[in-house]
Amino acid sequence: MTLDELREIAESEREEQKKISRRLNVCVAAGCLSQRSDQVLKALQTEVQQRGLEGSCKVKGVGCMGLCAAGPLLKSEPQHTYYRALSPDHPEILGAIIDNLDGAPVPEFAISPDMPFFAAQQKIVLENCGEIDPERIEDYIAADGYEALLTCIADRSREDIIQEIIRSGLRGRGGGGYPTGLKWSMVAKAPGEQKYVICNADEGDPGAFMDRSVLESDPHRVLEGMAIAAYAVGASKGYIYCRAEYPLAVKRLKIAIRQAEKLGLLGKRIGESDFGFEIEIRLGAGAFVCGEETALIASVEGKRGVPRPRPPFPAYSGLNHCATLLNNVETFANVAPILRKGGAWYASIGTEKSKGTKVFALVGEVNNTGLIEVAMGIKLRDLVYKLGGGIPGNRKFKAVQTGGPSGGCIPEKFLDMNVDYESLMAAGSIMGSGGMIVMDETACMVDVAKFFMDFTRDESCGKCIPCRIGTTQLHGLLERISEGQGRMEDLDTLERLGVMVKRTALCGLGQTAPNPVSSTIRYFRDEYVQHITNKTCAQGRCACSRTSASTAEKRGEPTDARAKSIPG
């Protein structure tokens, strides 16, 4: 397919869409699907059909709109209104929504798009999420999809593309924050005929689901980013390493790859040039360490996902000992817009060293849980209180955990900090992949540290001793403290051991594993001391406390006593 043919498809699809101004977009990403949004979609389609409105009202399934807490979500046009908490069991409400398409929105279920959760966002990666049907390539093409790829192949040199990415200041969104353009140019300059592009979609970080949402909502965007990368670095083969736990993402990726191949946007002779690029999906199998690049490559090769020392870096010697470009889903999702609108445009968003936007998964004790995309440098307070809508039950904020098991807990005194790579690092955490877990006063930080050490201890691949033994020892010490058996010198041991593991472990997993412990000791030392001296957990979360029921009640969680009175 040539660029002109692509534009023709885009134009005719836009014409088609313009014909129908009344639109009901229902979220069919995993979050809303688990709340039966597929049945809502079907019910609406049937209703529209029965009323004979197919010609004037289009009902379609779209990707994630972000506000998962209020799902299943629907967006109605031309009202530009969101509807929340819809149910197939209440057809009268669905009917009322259709009735009022030209009038005022149905008040009880409507959410204004001016609500800060939506209004304070700036969408680049998620621009199509909630707008296009993820299973139709024409929808993506109508939204300027694949335009950047075919323009690059037709008009731009490889060096020029890499320079554009360098100009944009884009940094790796998987956690490391390595400058993307630099990585591309390393792979482009690396010797060898065969090169690979790998997309890391092994979102192992618990509490993060932005990659899942992007893959489920806008899979073509990732394919296009990978194809542009492949063209720029001279690769002909690509892999998407996706978690097996995300079956819907895998299914939509497969559909997208097939559609793109059929239109000649993937496969041999893309854009009728000599450039060819094929993408295969490889399923992960539940190993957190496979987020580390050398471990991921071992896994793609069908081996145990065990990291190896670097150098050589994968940019020189990766998959099958060939030069390999490895980027995260969100990084690839940024590529097409950067090439469409220019690196300078992208660099104008964000802070001095952290350019562009970042997608965050806002979860935990916050009212508006879901997915958001904001410009880098936003204040943490705005994330929690403005977009997040504060903490349920007006409880007190305690900490935000970022960066997953490799990150740390950020206390209240940093709420006015700007969220970017450097500030988070300075506060003892990391950006990571973008999970933001809000914790309130009922959280016990010793228990939080123990939770993460239990995770890394279990996920340590066992290759290097500092990580294998170190994480077990750290966990043991935390367990002792949480059981009320801790000693004051344990705190020093935790800190010293943490530094040692950090300095000597082989890969990123081990080197960052002590972070949750060191950051909680740094900011919440008094809680540790309390567990050691009073042998109680004030929050009732640890084994040493005798008041666990009271916490559950305070948090409004059903205890067994209450449960009996609720009919099953």
Added chain:
Amino acid sequence: MQAYPASVPLPSSDKRWKVVEGTMRRYGHKASSLIEVLHTVQESFGYLDDVSLRFVASSLRLPVSKVYGVATFYHYFSLKPPGEHTCVVCLGTGCYVKGAGNLMKAIEEVAKVSAGETTPDGKVSVVAARCIGACSLAPAVILDGEVIPKAQPWAVKDQIRRWMNHDAG
């Protein structure tokens, strides 16, 4: 390089082996397809047993030790047969903050087995997951493949009791 395959005979006439063989053929019986092939075996049979590991090893010309190594390295693969019903409890950070620990305890109590085990009558398996990506709807459990958002301990317990008491499930 030696030409392949002098194909390895299927372990039995069970049709599911043909599905496994199909996956291997699609990847040209390459050693690098091991994880994909194990996924197919688990999808078809529910778990990986000795017979399947040996069959995959000889078909891909890999030592059994290597296949066993991969099968045990990854959490997703199970070497034990699953129960008739499966309850997967997400223990990711989002779910942990929202009380997944108590949820798991409640489930273990009613099923009388620990996470990773199956009830002696083979009715219910309780599985712990690292994160299923449903963090915004925490705590989440998966009951026989269906994701239950904002799961309530009593409701999950009731379902497990129903599974345990009914023969037909």
